[in-house]
Amino acid sequence: MKRTANAHWSGTIKEGKGTITTQSNILNQTNYSFKTRFVGEETGTNPEELLAAAHAGCFTMAVSAALTEKGFAPLSLDTVATVTMEHFSITSIHLSITGSVADIDAEGFEAITKGAEQNCLISQVLKIPISSEAQLLS
Secondary structure: OOOOEEEEEEOOOOOOEEEEEEOOOOOOOEEEEHHHHHHOOOOOEOHHHHHHHHHHHHHHHHHHHHHHHOOOOEEEEEEEEEEEEEOOEEEEEEEEEEEEEOOOOHHHHHHHHHHHHHHOHHHHHOOOOEEEEEEEOO
16 A cells, blocks of 8 residues: 655745645645744644644554454544644654543553554654553543
């Protein structure tokens, strides 16, 4: 399996603009720029936001797979991925998941999420600290 995305850029780093398009076209010439990345003055995306979205999606699916493998049926799982950037370096990602899962206790849920924290594909390719916290809804 291979997935692709395309980026186009025109202009200088601060005044220029670009677009990002994914293979699925879910992002189709989506705006990104210095302002969307560092200033927040324009509507558009940025690489760090896309990384957070990819990690949140991957991690949540990994938790679902692990729960299913252990015989638990997740009713809902919601993850917030927070990418921290300092001095133009991504220094960490924190994953915060809330789940509604029948017949599991909070300790079991947290153990499964800790495994997924290290084993989801996005976590495996990153060379930065990754942490997670889990909250089981009753």
